[in-house]
Amino acid sequence: MSAAPVLLEMRSITKTFPGVTALADVSLVVREGEIHAICGENGAGKSTLMKVLSGVYPHGDYSGDIFYRGEEVRFGDIRASEHAGIVIIHQELALVPGMSITENVFLGNEPRKRGAIDWKAAQRRALELMKQVGLKEDPDTLIKDIGVGKQQLIEIAKAFAKDVKLLILDEPTAALNEADSRHLLDLLREFKRQGITSIIISHKLNEIEAIADSITILRDGRTIETLDIKADGVNEDRIVRGMVGRELGSRFPDYVPNVGEVFFEVRDWTVRHPISTERLVCKGSSFNVRRGEVVGFAGLMGAGRTELAMSLFGRSYGVWLGGQVFKDGKEIHLRSVSDAIDHGLAYVSEDRKAIGLNLLDDIKTSIVAAKPAKVAKRGVIDQVAEHKVAEQYRKDLRIKTPTVDEGIVKLSGGNQQKVVLAKWMFTDPDLLILDEPTRGIDVGAKFEIYGIIHRLAEQGRGVVVISSELPELIGLCDRIYTVFEGNITGEVARADADPELLMKQMTTTKKMSVS
Amino acid sequence: MSGYEDLKKNLFGGTASASRQFGMIFTLVAIILLFQFLTDGLTLTSGNLIAVVSQYSYILILAIGMLMVIVAGHIDLSVGSIAAFVGIIVAKAMKEFDVPWPLAILLGLVCGAIIGAWQGFWVAYIGVPAFIVTLAGMLLFRGGNQFIGNADTVPVPEGFRTIGAGYLPEVGPSTGYNNLTLLLGLAACLAVAWREWSSRKTRKEMGAEPAPMWISGVRLAIMVGVIVFATLRFAGGRVGTSFPVSGIILGALVLLYSFYTRNTVGGRHIYAVGGNARAAELSGVKLKRVNFLVMTNMGILAALAGMIFVARSAASGPQDGLSWELDAIAAVFIGGAAVSGGLGTISGSIVGGLVMALLNNGLQLMGVGVDLVQIIKGLVLLLAVALDVYNKSQGRFSVIGSITRPFRREEPPPTAARTDSPSDSDKAPAVS
Numbered sequence: 050m051s052a053a054p055v056l057l058e059m060r061s062i063t064k065t066f067p068g069v070t071a072l073a074d075v076s077l078v079v080r081e082g083e084i085h086a087i088c089g090e091n092g093a094g095k096s097t098l099m100k101v102l103s104g105v106y107p108h109g110d111y112s113g114d115i116f117y118r119g120e121e122v123r124f125g126d127i128r129a130s131e132h133a134g135i136v137i138i139h140q141e142l143a144l145v146p147g148m149s150i151t152e153n154v155f156l157g158n159e160p161r162k163r164g165a166i167d168w169k170a171a172q173r174r175a176l177e178l179m180k181q182v183g184l185k186e187d188p189d190t191l192i193k194d195i196g197v198g199k200q201q202l203i204e205i206a207k208a209f210a211k212d213v214k215l216l217i218l219d220e221p222t223a224a225l226n227e228a229d230s231r232h233l234l235d236l237l238r239e240f241k242r243q244g245i246t247s248i249i250i251s252h253k254l255n256e257i258e259a260i261a262d263s264i265t266i267l268r269d270g271r272t273i274e275t276l277d278i279k280a281d282g283v284n285e286d287r288i289v290r291g292m293v294g295r296e297l298g299s300r301f302p303d304y305v306p307n308v309g310e311v312f313f314e315v316r317d318w319t320v321r322h323p324i325s326t327e328r329l330v331c332k333g334s335s336f337n338v339r340r341g342e343v344v345g346f347a348g349l350m351g352a353g354r355t356e357l358a359m360s361l362f363g364r365s366y367g368v369w370l371g372g373q374v375f376k377d378g379k380e381i382h383l384r385s386v387s388d389a390i391d392h393g394l395a396y397v398s399e400d401r402k403a404i405g406l407n408l409l410d411d412i413k414t415s416i417v418a419a420k421p422a423k424v425a426k427r428g429v430i431d432q433v434a435e436h437k438v439a440e441q442y443r444k445d446l447r448i449k450t451p452t453v454d455e456g457i458v459k460l461s462g463g464n465q466q467k468v469v470l471a472k473w474m475f476t477d478p479d480l481l482i483l484d485e486p487t488r489g490i491d492v493g494a495k496f497e498i499y500g501i502i503h504r505l506a507e508q509g510r511g512v513v514v515i516s517s518e519l520p521e522l523i524g525l526c527d528r529i530y531t532v533f534e535g536n537i538t539g540e541v542a543r544a545d546a547d548p549e550l551l552m553k554q555m556t557t558t559k560k561m562s563v564s
Numbered sequence: 565m566s567g568y569e570d571l572k573k574n575l576f577g578g579t580a581s582a583s584r585q586f587g588m589i590f591t592l593v594a595i596i597l598l599f600q601f602l603t604d605g606l607t608l609t610s611g612n613l614i615a616v617v618s619q620y621s622y623i624l625i626l627a628i629g630m631l632m633v634i635v636a637g638h639i640d641l642s643v644g645s646i647a648a649f650v651g652i653i654v655a656k657a658m659k660e661f662d663v664p665w666p667l668a669i670l671l672g673l674v675c676g677a678i679i680g681a682w683q684g685f686w687v688a689y690i691g692v693p694a695f696i697v698t699l700a701g702m703l704l705f706r707g708g709n710q711f712i713g714n715a716d717t718v719p720v721p722e723g724f725r726t727i728g729a730g731y732l733p734e735v736g737p738s739t740g741y742n743n744l745t746l747l748l749g750l751a752a753c754l755a756v757a758w759r760e761w762s763s764r765k766t767r768k769e770m771g772a773e774p775a776p777m778w779i780s781g782v783r784l785a786i787m788v789g790v791i792v793f794a795t796l797r798f799a800g801g802r803v804g805t806s807f808p809v810s811g812i813i814l815g816a817l818v819l820l821y822s823f824y825t826r827n828t829v830g831g832r833h834i835y836a837v838g839g840n841a842r843a844a845e846l847s848g849v850k851l852k853r854v855n856f857l858v859m860t861n862m863g864i865l866a867a868l869a870g871m872i873f874v875a876r877s878a879a880s881g882p883q884d885g886l887s888w889e890l891d892a893i894a895a896v897f898i899g900g901a902a903v904s905g906g907l908g909t910i911s912g913s914i915v916g917g918l919v920m921a922l923l924n925n926g927l928q929l930m931g932v933g934v935d936l937v938q939i940i941k942g943l944v945l946l947l948a949v950a951l952d953v954y955n956k957s958q959g960r961f962s963v964i965g966s967i968t969r970p971f972r973r974e975e976p977p978p979t980a981a982r983t984d985s986p987s988d989s990d991k992a993p994a995v996s
Contacts, residue, residue, distance in 0.1 A: 387848040404846055407839035409906045419847040421829040428828045436770040
């Protein structure tokens with residue numbers, strides 16, 4: 050592999066923002082036809098490096114040189130880099146939900162005939178491209194009517210419509226379930242056979258190990274090393290060591306659970322879909338949480354885990370049809386989010402940017418946002434108290450920021466997630482529901498968040514963790530419920546939990562109990 | 565960081581919106597100086613300053629309410645019509661039913677609250693976009709004004725006129741100045757000094773290094789200088805005139821609402837709703853109530869502005885309040901509010917309103933016709949916001965790049981497909 054000619058070389062790239070050096074003398078060499086992974090913790094500079102490459106930060110905005118196909122290139126904007134065949138697919142997909150597949154694939158790149166768009170040609174070409182990415186859909190289907198996994202494939206088809214030579218994928222599988230992820234990785238292998246070079250940025254190290262030919266590790270804006278996966282015998286632990294600069298003893302912190310009495314119980318919870326009246330998203334679900342216990346919810350995407358959590362949290366999703374909630378033996382009614390907060394519930398959403406945070410806020414405002422009354426007297430906010438609270442959480446959760454006055458947008462994903470956790474810890478909840486708490490977060494930050502979860506449990510709170518990553522649930526939880534199509538299909542104690550058993554229960558309606 | 569940047573940061577606080585406000589204050593000063601020169605010193609005479617305050621205070625009062633509406637992510641096109649509608653009701657009540665004027669003012673405010681609540685109901689609880697609700701309101705209440713008043717003007721009694729055409733009375737020893745205005749100026753100086761001192765104290769309590777003492781001194785000296793100058797001008801006008809009562813009402817409202825929007829939980833909620841409504845809802849903010857209250861509040865302030873205008877012109881007429889909504893909206897956007905909501909300050913909107921007011925006034929003093937004044941105002945609005953947009957994009961995005969493919973990780977609100985993802989999970993097939 051190392052004999053293949055160099056396709057792209059970025060040489061001593063340095064990029065500074067006022068007060069911060071995002072990239073310091075970073076180099077990257079990508080050979081033709083390989084799958085090259087870029088790894089690093091949040092804030093290590095991966096995204097910035099890709100923005101330099103794609104011309105988001107135009108030439109002159111950074112120092113250093115870029116050589117592409119043997120020539121020095123200076124991209125002034127994204128169009129220029131796309132013209133050269135370099136296409137980035139971002140974690141946040143750039144599709145128009147109300148437009149069809151064909152329209153999206155050719156958005157900004159429409160085939161023309163005498164000035165007008167040639168829809169027939171577009172349709173034909175769209176079908177070809179969809180076949181290439183292994184997608185069977187009517188090209189007239191609207192984007193909003195297909196799942197995230199398929200949307201991702203359409204993004205790739207879109208890249209192919211632009212005659213891509215170097216495909217860059219930023220966290221491509223972060224929002225995908227296992228089956229979709231596997232399909233996507235197979236696709237990347239297929240592209241490799243066709244001679245397309247890919248750069249993949251991912252936090253899922255097992256995927257990288259499985260698919261990449263070589264890997265460049267960044268840490269604190271510097272290149273740490275470039276490894277050849279096969280020649281260097283790279284495994285996950287090796288990558289982690291490079292990323293964090295130390296050995297991580299375990300992926301999960303040491304922790305002795307101290308589980309108490311059942312204090313929170315849900316009985317026969319039934320909720321229907323907000324629009325389609327016949328569709329039940331929770332079909333009489335019952336579960337309980339003990340004090341100091343970490344309870345996992347395993348299930349495939351669309352199984353109804355988020356719907357269950359959000360409908361419990363002040364009926365924030367769907368239409369409630371029946372079911373009861375008991376806390377400390379007494380029935381409680383949670384008709385609104387403020388009811389839920391007052392009863393000691395907290396819900397950390399799976400999509401922190403869309404519904405978890407106000408991205409215009411600064412850190413301290415965000416931290417007190419769910420219970421501002423705690424730092425206010427008669428409705429007037431005590432700014433000193435607010436600042437103190439925020440400072441405390443900054444230290445406790447090790448949120449990486451110069452001050453708590455900084456804007457949320459400036460933080461990396463992991464640090465934003467810590468702010469969301471701080472926001473809900475500040476409400477002093479008895480039960481925290483964490484929906485995909487480590488999605489899109491690097492290994493180091495994950496470890497820290499696991500630690501926070503354990504600390505919360507040690508304080509006698511109940512913690513519910515919803516996650517698509519089975520190893521995470523098994524490593525973290527005292528007990529795991531499995532969910533399939535709105536039913537709770539099983540309950541597995543920590544000692545009995547193994548991925549195969551869980552997966553079996555996640556895909557069957559038959560109720561089994563191993564506890 | 566250059567010395568200039570350093571000074572700017574320390575004088576106005578370091579945030580982006582503060583630097584925007586610096587730009588606006590700078591523009592305001594430039595406009596004042598320009599017209600002072602072009603009109604041979606007419607702009608800063610006592611008579612003109614007093615006229616500007618009494619002529620534009622009602623627009624600025626509207627701008628206060630409009631800022632909150634826009635921050636919450638809405639717009640209100642009906643304020644001019646509401647002002648006219650309430651104006652005619654109050655005028656009729658006093659003329660035909662002999663309602664005493666203080667009671668009439670109360671009646672007007674209650675009417676404003678009811679109208680605001682009516683619009684708030686449609687916006688918050690039914691979910692009709694505010695643009696449509698208030699467009700309807702614009703027609704509704706304009707028609708209402710003409711229906712009640714038979715498209716005629718109705719005069720108002722002397723006492724009522726105080727709130728629009730009154731001045732601080734002459735009391736105490738003869739000093740050659742209006743004594744109450746002098747006292748007001750003194751109070752303002754003390755308040756500014758106290759604020760400077762308490763903000764230094766707050767910064768210290770937060771464990772942050774306060775700005776160097778000399779910066780505080782310079783800032784204080786500038787502000788006190790401006791206040792003393794203004795006080796002497798307002799106090800030294802023609803005998804019988806001084807600082808207008810409507811200006812005092814405006815000042816009180818600015819202080820009250822600035823405090824509310826900046827320092828209270830309720831104020832925070834407005835910004836939260838405008839910044840990310842779903843996130844606010846999931847944090848326990850009562851979305852509907854916030855929207856309802858913001859619209860209701862706008863109704864009250866529109867009623868107040870209408871009454872001040874009627875008082876000033878001594879009669880209520882069918883043409884009152886025409887296109888006020890546009891002046892108020894322009895003031896808010898020139899003052900740095902974001903079209904998509906979640907950003908903006910009361911003080912910014914006031915400065916934005918003053919820019920428009922002094923521009924208007926200066927051009928009128930120069931004898932420029934109404935036609936040209938409108939053209940110039942339109943261009944100023946466009947340029948002010950364009951400059952802001954340009955500054956935001958500078959150095960961060962290439963212009964074309966940001967248009968063709970915005971990078972949402974840095975752009976605050978994520979817009980396209982990803983926003984839908986929470987609901988994707990229920991659309992995606994369970995096993996795929």
